[in-house]
Amino acid sequence: MLTLDQVPPGKSVEVLSIEGGHHCRQRLMRLGLRPGVVLKVLRSAPFSGPILVEGEDGTFMIGRGMASRVVVREVG
Amino acid sequence: MKLVLVGQPNCGKSTIFNYLVGYRAVSANFPGSTVKYTSGKLRLGGREFECVDLPGTYSLSGFDPAEKEVRRYLLEESYDVILNVVDASLLGRGLELTLELLELERPMVLILNMIDEAERKGIAIDEKRLERVLGVPVVKTIGHRGIGLTEVINQAIRAKEEGLKGHLLPFSRDVEGVIRRAMEYLTSSECTKGLPLRFVAIRALERDEGFREEDPFLEQLRQLLELRHGKPSDVVISSERHALTMWLYEQVAKVLHPPKVSFRDKIDAWLTHPVFGYVFLAFTFFGLFYGVFVVGERLEEALLERLGKVTDAVWGLKGNGATGAVLQGALEGLLAGIGIVLPYLVPFLFALAFLEDSGYLPRIAFLMDSFMHKIGLHGKSVLPFLMGYGCSVPAVMATRILESERDRVITAVLSTFIPCSARTVIILALVSSTLGPFYALAIYLGNILVVGFLGRILASFYKEVSPGLILEVPRYQLPSLQMLALKTWLRLKEFIVMAWPLLVLGSSTLGLLHFFKLDQMLNKGLRIITSPLGLPELAGVPLIFGILRKEAALVMLYQALGTKNPVDLLGMEGVLTFTVFVTFFVPCVATLGVLTKEVGIKKTVGVGALALLVAFALGVLSRVVFGWVFT
Numbered sequence: 040m041l042t043l044d045q046v047p048p049g050k051s052v053e054v055l056s057i058e059g060g061h062h063c064r065q066r067l068m069r070l071g072l073r074p075g076v077v078l079k080v081l082r083s084a085p086f087s088g089p090i091l092v093e094g095e096d097g098t099f100m101i102g103r104g105m106a107s108r109v110v111v112r113e114v115g
Numbered sequence: 116m117k118l119v120l121v122g123q124p125n126c127g128k129s130t131i132f133n134y135l136v137g138y139r140a141v142s143a144n145f146p147g148s149t150v151k152y153t154s155g156k157l158r159l160g161g162r163e164f165e166c167v168d169l170p171g172t173y174s175l176s177g178f179d180p181a182e183k184e185v186r187r188y189l190l191e192e193s194y195d196v197i198l199n200v201v202d203a204s205l206l207g208r209g210l211e212l213t214l215e216l217l218e219l220e221r222p223m224v225l226i227l228n229m230i231d232e233a234e235r236k237g238i239a240i241d242e243k244r245l246e247r248v249l250g251v252p253v254v255k256t257i258g259h260r261g262i263g264l265t266e267v268i269n270q271a272i273r274a275k276e277e278g279l280k281g282h283l284l285p286f287s288r289d290v291e292g293v294i295r296r297a298m299e300y301l302t303s304s305e306c307t308k309g310l311p312l313r314f315v316a317i318r319a320l321e322r323d324e325g326f327r328e329e330d331p332f333l334e335q336l337r338q339l340l341e342l343r344h345g346k347p348s349d350v351v352i353s354s355e356r357h358a359l360t361m362w363l364y365e366q367v368a369k370v371l372h373p374p375k376v377s378f379r380d381k382i383d384a385w386l387t388h389p390v391f392g393y394v395f396l397a398f399t400f401f402g403l404f405y406g407v408f409v410v411g412e413r414l415e416e417a418l419l420e421r422l423g424k425v426t427d428a429v430w431g432l433k434g435n436g437a438t439g440a441v442l443q444g445a446l447e448g449l450l451a452g453i454g455i456v457l458p459y460l461v462p463f464l465f466a467l468a469f470l471e472d473s474g475y476l477p478r479i480a481f482l483m484d485s486f487m488h489k490i491g492l493h494g495k496s497v498l499p500f501l502m503g504y505g506c507s508v509p510a511v512m513a514t515r516i517l518e519s520e521r522d523r524v525i526t527a528v529l530s531t532f533i534p535c536s537a538r539t540v541i542i543l544a545l546v547s548s549t550l551g552p553f554y555a556l557a558i559y560l561g562n563i564l565v566v567g568f569l570g571r572i573l574a575s576f577y578k579e580v581s582p583g584l585i586l587e588v589p590r591y592q593l594p595s596l597q598m599l600a601l602k603t604w605l606r607l608k609e610f611i612v613m614a615w616p617l618l619v620l621g622s623s624t625l626g627l628l629h630f631f632k633l634d635q636m637l638n639k640g641l642r643i644i645t646s647p648l649g650l651p652e653l654a655g656v657p658l659i660f661g662i663l664r665k666e667a668a669l670v671m672l673y674q675a676l677g678t679k680n681p682v683d684l685l686g687m688e689g690v691l692t693f694t695v696f697v698t699f700f701v702p703c704v705a706t707l708g709v710l711t712k713e714v715g716i717k718k719t720v721g722v723g724a725l726a727l728l729v730a731f732a733l734g735v736l737s738r739v740v741f742g743w744v745f746t
Contacts, residue, residue, distance in 0.1 A: 061322065061347070061349060062178070062582075063582075063583065064347070064349070064350065065174075065176060065178070065349065065353075066178060066518075066583075066585055067585065068350070068353050069173040069174040069176075069211070069353075070173060070208075070585065070587065071207070071208045071211075073350075073353070073354065073357060074354075081384075082384070082387055082388075082389075084387070084389070084481055084482060084484055084485060085389040085485070086485035086486075087485060088481070088482070088484040088485035088494075089481060089484045089494060089584055091387065091481060091588065095207060095208075096205045096207050096208035097205050097208065097587055097588075098587070098588040099585060099586065099587050099588060100477070100480070100481045100484070100494065100584065100585070100586050100588055101583070101584065101585050102484065102493055102494070102583040102584030102585065104583040104584075105583030105584065105585055108583075
């Protein structure tokens with residue numbers, strides 16, 4: 040199972056599901072990070088800092104903890 | 116007529132608000148720059164309007180206190196028209212909030228803001244079609260240039276008069292069926308507090324807080340949705356809204372050409388680079404303070420030269436009786452405001468405004484996240500800290516963008532230790548001009564280390580971990596000179612109205628105390644602080660008056676010593692010790708006030724005690740260290 044935090048920069052992925060509770064899911068979904076969406080991982084901050092992802096609707100930084108709850112598959 | 120601006124973070128609500136009612140709300144280029152609502156009045160065509168600027172929110176189910184405030188306001192307060200602001204370049208996402216707002220069934224105007232940015236991205240929007248589908252007026256605007264804003268007001272009047280509450284777009288048939296059953300159940304059971312029935316039904320199915328999460332019948336319906344769609348009910352509803360949004364987007368928007376890899380993307384790759392990003396960050400900070408110091412010093416010299424005669428006259432004045440002493444003190448305070456504070460404050464506020472509006476701050480959060488983890492917080496806390504360099508009051512308030520109580524308290528407490536612009540004035544005017552800018556830099560760096568250390572200690576009091584980080588990163592933009600000037604002026608006005616009178620009050624009190632020889636008594640009493648710090652007795656009262664307003668410590672020190680060359684009397688280590696003490700000493704009254712409101716009186720008293728302890732310990736430390744260095 041591939042999660043968002045394991046994706047190397049420059050790769051595009053499709054979100055398959057979001058694990059975790061109601062709260063975590065809602066926080067991600069209202070930013071447009073929901074199953075079916077294609078994201079591009081732009082960069083990751085050093086020292087296991089957050090990752091920068093570009094979606095259809097803007098750019099976000101997501102902490103590793105949260106990113107590890109987003110199940111994805113590589114596309115393109 | 117009351118209009119409320121609602122929209123997602125960083126879509127330009129405050130900019131539109133400022134344009135409509137005159138510059139009142141500080142806007143900046145990062146999500147969450149507005150954390151409380153501001154209201155203002157405007158007149159147009161002989162009618163008066165009240166306009167309310169709410170904080171940004173991604174949806175009506177709020178998570179942090181700023182978002183919960185939006186939800187509370189929309190559900191409980193009375194207002195006439197919702198002005199829903201959408202960043203046109205992010206139309207797809209913005210429309211989801213629009214659909215939620217339509218469920219409220221209130222007169223509404225949809226504002227497609229930053230339409231120029233959308234065109235640059237190659238997105239063409241058919242606003243007439245959007246208007247037909249949604250059933251509310253749609254207006255295209257460019258907020259920062261004021262384009263389209265008169266039309267917004269005209270359409271708001273129309274929406275109110277014609278009762279344009281919009282059409283409710285239907286979800287898929289089986290979901291609608293479940294919603295209808297929930298609605299029927301709710302009509303038979305109890306009232307809906309004046310909210311539309313359908314809205315309450317949908318919220319309940321989403322398991323939204325405060326909408327009867329425990330009700331067994333509604334729980335059955337939720338499970339029905341989960342069973343049919345194979346995902347939690349809130350995801351089902353959210354996906355329905357998303358599908359509608361996508362359908363709507365395809366109906367009204369056309370992508371004319373693919374967005375080019377812009378210049379801004381290339382800059383961003385450098386600014387968030389794992390190595391160069393930090394180099395640039397260090398340069399930015401060094402450049403900021405050094406630049407402000409250089410400009411400030413020039414201005415100070417020029418001003419003091421002009422004011423020289425007046426100052427000499429005042430300084431040499433021998434007051435007649437108590438009134439004379441008070442008057443002289445007041446004049447000294449007034450002149451110190453012009454001659455010492457403004458030269459550093461104005462360039463600093465301007466430079467800070469530039470940083471805020473450029474969109475660089477969230478990138479700092481990105482770079483600093485892992486360091487923040489070391490002190491038990493995460494990158495989002497960087498934003499309040501950075502605002503703390505301007506003023507502790509908005510910094511403490513900015514902690515409302517954080518989701519967890521724990522993060523809010525720790526960040527609020529720590530942000531009061533960040534040297535605000537008042538303390539920067541002291542550091543630059545006192546240390547930088549007498550000992551050189553590198554000593555000033557050492558104070559800033561030392562401060563960051565101390566804040567980090569305190570953060571670790573505070574975090575150890577809380578067992579729970581901080582919730583994950585998720586933060587939107589806005590576009591870079593080149594701030595307009597006019598906006599920067601307005602913002603600097605707004606903050607300067609606060610200094611003039613709030614702080615300057617306190618400076619005058621402080622120095623006239625000192626004049627009075629001096630006249631009655633009371634300052635000697637006070638200073639003797641304060642020897643328990645001044646003598647371990649190795650400071651002369653005279654510095655006692657000024658140190659304490661820093662509580663009133665941080666600059667007061669500096670102004671009154673000059674006044675008490677009767678000189679503008681404190682090194683002669685205090686020595687180099689004395690100047691540094693004084694500055695270190697004032698930097699960490701109990702926050703000013705305004706900060707204590709807002710801190711009490713945000714974290715409670717108990718913790719605020721704790722912060723005061725902690726600050727006193729830290730300031731004292733570091734003061735003694737710097738006396739020892741610098742005493743050793745300078746001999």
